[in-house]
Amino acid sequence: MLRIIETLFGPKGIKITAGELAEKFGLELRGNKDTVVSGVAPIADARPGQLAFYSTEQNSSAFKILPIDVLRNTRASVILLQPAQIDDAPKGATLLVTDTPRGNIVKILGEIYREKPRFGISPDAHVERGVYFRSKKTNYIGQFATVERGAVIEPGVKIYPGAYIGRNVTLGAGTIVYSGAHIENATIGADCVINANAVIGKNGFGYTRQQGHNVFIPHVGRVVLGDRVSVGSNSCIDRGAMTDTIVGEGTKIDNLCQIAHGVIVGKECFLASGVGLAGGSVIGDRVLLGGQVGVSNGMHIGDDTEVGAKSGVLRNIPAGVKAMGYPAGVGMEFFRHYAWLRKHVNND
Secondary structure, eight states: OHHHHHHHHSOOOOOEEHHHHHHHHTOEEESOTTOEEOOBOOTTTOOTTOEEEOOOOOSSTTOOOOOHHHHHTOOOSEEEEOGGGGGGSOTTOEEEEOSOHHHHHHHHHHHHTOOOOOOEEOTTSEEOTTOEESSGGGOEEOTTOEEOTTOEEOTTOEEOTTOEEOTTOEEOTTOEEOTTOEEOSEEEOTTOEEOTTOEESOOOSOEEEETTEEEEOOOOOOEEEOTTOEEOTTOEEOOOSSSOEEEOTTOEEOTTOEEOTTOEEOTTOEEOTTOEEOTTOEEOTTOEEOTTOEEOTTOEEOTTOEEOTTOEEOSOBOTTOEEETTTTEETTHHHHHHHHHHHHHHHO
């Protein structure tokens, strides 16, 4: 029964031959170029008619190298692997050989499971007069989506049902806005992905205390996202108060993150789920922030820095270091503090 349900409702891949994949992605082909696959599966679970990959690349500690017997015993029809593993592949399997299977499997997944093109504007969408389309025939706007006047929609933009695009928002070419996302006061780059229920460009948490009362500070800045930025579901990026909130190109933001007004995030960063960046903080390029990291107002984190999960950044962190703890310390500082605490607590 489970197999029937998977067949009817599971993700469906297109049928494609090993030869077509090799030609499209510049892979070396070993075996029958006419071998057809219509899906991708983990190498231990793959069945005939599916493609799997095996790699010894260690791009990060998150990537585990599987035992070589998993490759030897796989039932996959096509295997993506490195030259060093060719002799361990099952006899009769068709091989796609590359030095970087992990990078190429991403491309192959996108090819086999690519979504059917969507074009056109639903009659149930609300698109005001004064919306500027550069190539309207290439766009998709789903049911009950709203696009207000003054918005600029570049070619290839997809806006899914129920999304809201406010006045003077620009969506770059190829950007996808999923259902329930809300975007105002923002310029979004090309090939961005705004996932469901993300909120971009609303006012930040900016108040001043006047005569014993909390008084809101009007916000007049924008949110500016570079190209290829991904914003996770239920994440919020506030507009700047007087300056713009900026996220650099290639940065990936997980679900349930908060980026406050006036924050600057650099290029190619990773922000894991639950990260909170307080107003005015500056994050360098290629920074990795683990889950639930909190960064205090105005803090600076240098390029190529990694901050461990649940850390609290209460002081500036220089470039190129690993930090963790509360308050976040550099290198072994956290572990020295932890060891000291354990020693003295146990002695008491």
